[in-house]
Amino acid sequence: MNEFGQIAVELIVGYITLFIMAKILGRTQITQITPFDFISALVLGELVGNGLYDVNVGLAQVLFAIALWGLLIYATEMITQKKKELRELLEGKPVIVISKGKILYDALKKTKLDLNQLQHLLRSRNVFSIREVEYAILETDGTVSVMKKAPYEQPTRQDHNISASEAVLPVTVIIDGEVIWDNLRENGWDEQWLKKHMRHAGFENYSDILYAEWQDGKGMHVQSY
Numbered sequence: 001m002n003e004f005g006q007i008a009v010e011l012i013v014g015y016i017t018l019f020i021m022a023k024i025l026g027r028t029q030i031t032q033i034t035p036f037d038f039i040s041a042l043v044l045g046e047l048v049g050n051g052l053y054d055v056n057v058g059l060a061q062v063l064f065a066i067a068l069w070g071l072l073i074y075a076t077e078m079i080t081q082k083k084k085e086l087r088e089l090l091e092g093k094p095v096i097v098i099s100k101g102k103i104l105y106d107a108l109k110k111t112k113l114d115l116n117q118l119q120h121l122l123r124s125r126n127v128f129s130i131r132e133v134e135y136a137i138l139e140t141d142g143t144v145s146v147m148k149k150a151p152y153e154q155p156t157r158q159d160h161n162i163s164a165s166e167a168v169l170p171v172t173v174i175i176d177g178e179v180i181w182d183n184l185r186e187n188g189w190d191e192q193w194l195k196k197h198m199r200h201a202g203f204e205n206y207s208d209i210l211y212a213e214w215q216d217g218k219g220m221h222v223q224s225y
Contacts (some may be wrong), residue, residue, distance in 0.1 A: 013059060040073050091140045098136035101149060105210055105225050111138055115175045115211055122146065129170040130211065131221040170221075174212035187214075198222070 047065045080087040097107045097118060108114065119130070121144040127133060135147040171183050173194060184194060201222040203209055212222040 009059065013063065040069075044069060094140060094145075095138045096135065097138050097144070098130070098133050101131070101134055103130065103211060103223055107138075113138060118144075119172070129213065129215060129221070130223075131170075131213070131215075131218070168216045170213040170215040170218075172211075172213050173220075174206060174209045174222075176211075177207040177209060179206055189214075 044066065047062065047069060076090065080090055095107050095111050097104055097111065097113065103115075103118075108118065118136075121138075122128070122130065122133065122136065125144060125146045127146055127148070132148050132152040133146055134149045137145045139145060171187055172180055173183055173189075174180065179191075179194065184190065197214070197220040198204065198206075198209070198212070201212075201220050203222060203224070208224055210223050210225045212220060214220050
């Protein structure tokens with residue numbers, strides 16, 4: 001068999017084998033991927049890739065490597081379902097990052113999550129202002145679960161046949177003690193404007209503020225460290 005034929009055969013067999021492994025390991029490997037799952041998937045792909053282009057590695061060795069690695073992953077999944085301690089070691093556990101409306105700065109540092117990432121995760125849950133959040137939990141797959149404060153929960157305006165006003169996005173003005181000057185300039189605000197609203201909220205120094213945002217109609221929302 002020529003070189004291209006060998007590559008074609010190994011690629012097809014590798015594709016079929018990986019497909020079978022995906023079926024065996026279950027949908028959660030994809031839909032709820034954890035860091036351990038991600039590394040496992042990378043290694044599986046690397047095994048197939050090396051087998052394709054290394055002339056010293058034959059089809060039998062590729063299949064053996066994939067089967068053995070898949071068996072190890074499967075065994076690990078079975079054990080972690082029964083052993084809570086091992087599951088927490090490999091997958092981690094959910095972490096509360098906002099509690100009773102307050103950002104837990106120590107939890108952010110522990111999970112290596114910055115405020116920009118937290119805002120992104122909240123927006124993916126249709127939450128555009130941190131002031132709306134009562135609790136937020138960072139799940140093991142990297143997503144965030146959100147419980148909104150009572151005033152922002154159902155029922156909605158539509159439920160009471162009340163006409164809705166135009167939605168207004170909040171503007172982040174301070175993150176980690178640093179002013180987001182670009183956001184101020186884009187909205188025609190200056191430092192004097194910011195200082196005035198900071199003092200109104202009981203703050204004098206930027207360095208004392210973990211997060212601050214402004215929303216028309218609702219004013220300044222400020223949280224300290």
